[in-house]
Amino acid sequence: MSLLLRGGLIITQDEKRRLVSGDLLVEDGRIVAVGEADRTADEVIDCSGCAVLPGFINLHHHVANTLLRGVADDMPLEEMLPKAAAIDAKLTRRDVQIGALLGCVEMIRSGTTSFHDLFYWEDEIARAVRESGMRGFLSWVTLDEAFTTQHGSPVKNADAFVAKQKGDPLVTPSVGVQGVYSASEETYTKAKEIGERRDVRLHTHLSETRGEVEAHREKTGLRPVEWLEKIGFLGERVTAAHCVWVTMNEVRALARCGTSVAHCPVSNMKLASGGVAPVPEMIEEGVVVGLGTDSPISNNGMDVFADMKVAALLHKATRWDARVMSAQTVLDLATIQAARALHVEQEIGSIELGKRADLAVVSLKGAHTTPFYPETVIRHLVYSGRGSDVQATIVDGQILPVLGPLVVAGVAVESDVALRHMNVRDSKKLSPEKREALAPEIEKVATWELLVIPAEEIDMMRAEMSLNDFEAKLFAQLIERLHPETAYVDAADVDEIEFKRRVQRELRFAVEVVSQHNADELFPVVSAASILAKVRRDREMRAIEAEIGDTIGSGYSSDPDTITFLEKWIKKNGTLPPHTRTSWDTARRLLAESRNRKLDEFGGR
The missing domain is CATH 1.10.10.460 (Ribonuclease hii. Domain 2)
Incomplete structure (x- = not known):
């Protein structure tokens, strides 16, 4: 599968921070050309008037808390946490999945392609990640059993989660620790042991409030960063969220240990943490810093554009220095630096040859971004950009779902023997579980294509033509892509022959078309196509359900x-x-x- 983004302004975020006007070509999920593409692709997106940039990486999140948005506004962290915990205790697995899926939809729509999560029931969040198509770096949170609402041991739960999820192309599992206020040295040590044994990362809250720091110093005689370094927890595997109340000695300790930091300025401001993380000093000392939105309870949104602007303005205002935290710096925090924090900068975070194609296409045609010039585009994105400007979000070269109910699929095979052995049938006669199980098997043995048509596009097309004519056009598009010798189609008209003629009129090459009613019952290849279409449509409907609530x-x-x-x-x-x-x-x-x-x-x- 190939994808061509034509005629955009490419914000590479490479080492030289190059801006390139031209095309971006993706093949099999990886970037193969930047600037000039000498060939076309299976799918082409016109990016004129748009910036093409690396997809945002949200470095600290609790995505399932989308369902708790608005329940704890205008209160400090110390009051918010017990209120959120009381609601958390009542959440079901289904609640967590729906909350996560809704959050994924919101992130996708505003250009985020990856997020770093800290929660329990991360296996349900993993399901939402797969359904939405974005990347999830998911940390199962551990804490002392005296403080948890989890069933069983949080440490054992985390270990089991990591063991089960490793190797997934979209889900990267890891181990989280809630924070020094609810996790003992024993819990931190066990979490680190799992990280080393399973070779995964660690994720924790750290020095978010003055109260947290002072309480821990009274208890141990050390500030949290000092204590975590002493017990051997800090290291290159660790990403620490917040780090608001840290001294310069602690900043140097983070740098010395190779621990990365997730800066969450909107959350810290909303909860009145009472300080500003010394991010400029962290960067100067060599600490890798990325940007996080934190929980929908304390943000309340997931629009990284908004958080980039706040990050820049907060530090300028508190330092009395307009030069500090430039637009380029905060864009780095949301892209390549966040990738470095997760040790995946060789794969994502910038637009370079060979990297995974995790991208956002952002319109620069709005009144709020006009006029723009290449030399001002970074500043426009940070200070004027909005999540609603995002025209397409792409992960691994795949355009993530635009929510809409009509899905049409085409499947091509040399022989239908393998499909017959699978016992494929009309998708409507199969259970959702059976369809989900068959879909990946079909994809292994066939060439296939999908068209997803949003409801608003259907309405526009129906103003110009009948639904049957529209479906004939869609079928012809799939046939053009698959280029078979014989095409079997499920007749959408009472007259099978007339529907065949409609399809053929739309084709630019000669092909035998077999048009029959109930073709998905008669021909295995049509049955397989109906299964792929139904699986995709079911996912679209679940995403809409999550959005609407x-x-x-x-x-x-x-x-x-x-x-x-x-x-x-x-x-x-x-x-x-x-x-x-x-x-x-x-x-x-x-x-x-x-x-x-x-x-x-x-x-x-």
């Missing part, structure tokens, strides 16, 4: 759950919800009925 069913008009959801939404909001095909008769009818009911109720008074 309500049960929405399958999205089909025959589903009572979907109709109930639409009726409830319309009654409450007076309009159709996002992602609805407003051109559908069902949607129009429900909206009209709702308005009629309101008129009747008004007249009855």
